[in-house]
Amino acid sequence: MSTTRAEEIARVLADRIVEGIVAPGDRLPSEAKLVAEFGASRTVVREALHRLQSRGLVRTRVGSGSYALTPPVPAAGDDWLAARSESERAELHAFRIAIESEAAALAARSPSPEEIAAVDDALAALAHARLPVETVEADFAFHRAIAVASGNRYLLAALDRMGARSIILPRARISDQERDAAEAAAVLAEHRAVAVAVRLADPLAAAAAMRAHLTASTARRAAR
Numbered sequence: 252m253s254t255t256r257a258e259e260i261a262r263v264l265a266d267r268i269v270e271g272i273v274a275p276g277d278r279l280p281s282e283a284k285l286v287a288e289f290g291a292s293r294t295v296v297r298e299a300l301h302r303l304q305s306r307g308l309v310r311t312r313v314g315s316g317s318y319a320l321t322p323p324v325p326a327a328g329d330d331w332l333a334a335r336s337e338s339e340r341a342e343l344h345a346f347r348i349a350i351e352s353e354a355a356a357l358a359a360r361s362p363s364p365e366e367i368a369a370v371d372d373a374l375a376a377l378a379h380a381r382l383p384v385e386t387v388e389a390d391f392a393f394h395r396a397i398a399v400a401s402g403n404r405y406l407l408a409a410l411d412r413m414g415a416r417s418i419i420l421p422r423a424r425i426s427d428q429e430r431d432a433a434e435a436a437a438v439l440a441e442h443r444a445v446a447v448a449v450r451l452a453d454p455l456a457a458a459a460a461m462r463a464h465l466t467a468s469t470a471r472r473a474a475r
Contacts, residue, residue: 257298264299266307268319275321279309297308347413348465351394352458356401359449359457366400370446378439382428386435393442395463400449434471441467 267273280288285296300317303309311317358366373396389391391414398407441464448457 256291256300256370257295260285260291260296260299263289264303265306265308268303273319274399277319277321278315279317279319281316281326293370302427323426344469345463347410348462350409351465352462354401354403354410355396355405355445355449355461357403357406358397359452359454361452362400367395367450367469369396370400370449372396374439374446377442380435390438390442393446397445397449437467438464 263383264273265278268275273279282293282296282300284292285417286293289296291299300309300311303317306403308320309317309322333372354364358370362370370393373389375392377386377393380386394408395410398410401407425436441460444460445464448454448460
């Protein structure tokens with residue numbers, strides 16, 4: 252059994268509960284439906300549900316299924332980046348575009364060789380990723396490398412608190428199906444444009460490339 256896989260599925264389901272997509276009292280999809288959705292075995296799905304139970308997010312009734320519970324109240328100061336509706340998610344994405352465009356501009360002012368290397372390493376990992384579950388790690392690593400290179404601890408902290416789940420839709424993140432080749436090529440080209448602008452120390456081009464990438468990402472999400 253893949254512990255990492257079970258944790259990924261648990262994280263996706265937890266996001267749905269915390270964000271209100273699955274309301275308290277709602278029954279989660281059956282094991283069979285979760286197996287079909289995530290392309291995982293029943294053993295992995297059951298482990299994911301056990302993880303949710305241990306976190307107080309679901310209650311399982313024998314012969315009936317698993318039901319969402321009211322999420323625990325977040326610690327003070329940890330709720331400001333929560334997005335529980337489509338309009339809030341749109342606002343959060345606009346916030347992400349604002350801070351990441353600025354991070355890219357700052358990163359391009361005077362990047363160190365080490366910072367450029369970190370960006371290039373993440374870009375290479377993204378180019379070699381074949382499954383969406385592999386893609387999200389490389390994708391977030393790229394954006395985080397840009398934020399690190401910005402030299403602004405607050406921009407980096409904001410990105411870290413949004414986390415990798417802001418990079419790609421949850422279902423794509425844990426799917427076993429290979430990525431769409433045309434979409435993968437477009438995403439890689441967008442990231443490469445940011446990396447090139449940073450390497451050339453062109454803040455305006457870096458900010459524009461980051462904004463173009465995140466705007467295209469919004470369009471791809473809407474198309475799904």
